Amino acid sequence: MLDLIDGWCGHVMKLTHDASEVAEDPWTVHDFIASLYLRDAVERGIVSGESGNVSISAVEAADEVFRSITIEDQESLLARCDPDVPGSPWWWRRVPARGPIAVEIQQIVEREGE
Numbered sequence: 001m002l003d004l005i006d007g008w009c010g011h012v013m014k015l016t017h018d019a020s021e022v023a024e025d026p027w028t029v030h031d032f033i034a035s036l037y038l039r040d041a042v043e044r045g046i047v048s049g050e051s052g053n054v055s056i057s058a059v060e061a062a063d064e065v066f067r068s069i070t071i072e073d074q075e076s077l078l079a080r081c082d083p084d085v086p087g088s089p090w091w092w093r094r095v096p097a098r099g100p101i102a103v104e105i106q107q108i109v110e111r112e113g114e
Contacts, residue, residue, distance in 0.1 A: 015066070071095060
């Protein structure tokens with residue numbers, strides 16, 4: 001469980017870095033989606049009681065950072081990029097506010113509209 005939580009925290013740090021700087025090797029929308037599946041796994045561990053209080057605090061902190069670098073996906077942009085993504089829980093309804101993934105999502109949606 002701790003490895004999953006550590007992975008989620010690491011993914012949020014990478015997403016934050018990519019959104020705030022010109023990253024040498026930025027992630028793609030598929031990397032973003034993989035991060036959300038990782039968050040699903042963390043949630044399953046929390047619900048099953050496999051994590052301790054300290055671990056939950058780390059998840060809450062990473063979630064707060066994740067919320068700060070993402071926006072509500074009111075137009076279902078993520079689902080337009082990959083129709084198989086879940087619509088809940090809350091992290092599946094958020095997309096990066098800026099950075100290369102946000103640009104890629106917009107490009108995919110624009111191509112879809114052509």
